[in-house]
Amino acid sequence: MNGVVQITLGWSDWATLFEHFFTMSMLSVGGAVSTIPEMHRFLVEQQHWLTDAQFNASVAIGQTSPGPNILFIVLLGWNVGFNTGSILAACAGVAIAMSGILIPSTTIALFASEWLSKNNHLRGVRAFKLGLAPVVVAMLMATGWILAGLHPDGEWQLWLVTLLTALLVWRTRMHLLWLLGAGALLGWFGLI
């Protein structure tokens, strides 16, 4: 990856990494994507375990790969481990990041879905679902904004691509792969 950093992780750092994803999992109302800003703040700005470029590439590859968006966590874990210099650590990074992000949310989902489907008529349940709606939507928009802002300053072409993509996906039923492919081609030929 570009701008490789060399880091050393002790046992307490691995524990901190697990704890971070564990917490993010419980907060990931609206999907793991909505916690991207917080992960960026923690992994890049606070701990310096990943470079901006690595973080950005992990999210982009996670989006490009087939499957749920949560796959970018696999790549974040891999890169944090790989920055310590070994494939084994990279695999440990994947295992720690994925179990951290999955254990809380899957446990909550299994118990809560059962309880919610029994109590869907309650006013409190409906208020919870409806009240979080504007917050969740704004979180998604903020995530898009922060990802777009990771470009170096003054690269207006990249902002234009982001805005154009948002408009096309919002207003048309164009297949997302065409857009990702177009972005890749424009970038490959140095047009953006």
Add this chain to the structure above:
Amino acid sequence: MSHPHPTPQSPLDLFCSFTLIALQGFGGVVAIVQRELVDNKKWLTQEEFIEEWAVAQVLPGPNVVNLSLILGARYFGIRGAMASLAGMLLLPAIIALIFGVLYGMYSAHPGVAGATRGMSAVAAGLILATGLKMSAALQSNPIGKTLCTVIGLLCFVGIALLHLPLIVVLLTLGTLACWLAYRNLTVSS
């Protein structure tokens, strides 16, 4: 759930079905899940799907993963939940890692670096668009359009511009919004 419609045969059936669904979902699995489960396999009616989706969406965790987990558990208990989860994640995770490693090997190539820049600009747009699409559902929110917009804007400013930790925003604005919704539901019903 009533049972006039087909159900998965076994946990293995769940695993294979969700693997195939995940592998078709480039940049968003939601649309594929709906088409496969409702239109093709007919495990759920449209109405049942919307109800399950609302729950999967509002709980913490990735919504499509939550959905597969909840359905798996309903059909085959914890074995079904694990089979669905593995189907959704196992093969796609391996593919993502291969993509990642290939990228690592070729990232020095200016074309590859450029292509990633282009794709991440598009990916940012995809997420913005998802937010825009979801905002349509706020029209009928009991909080009201104006307050929804105000709360949404405050939330956006807090996270995107002020870089506040997520938990601060959720505990303040989230609590406020749920309280407003609770109050307005009392009035209207």
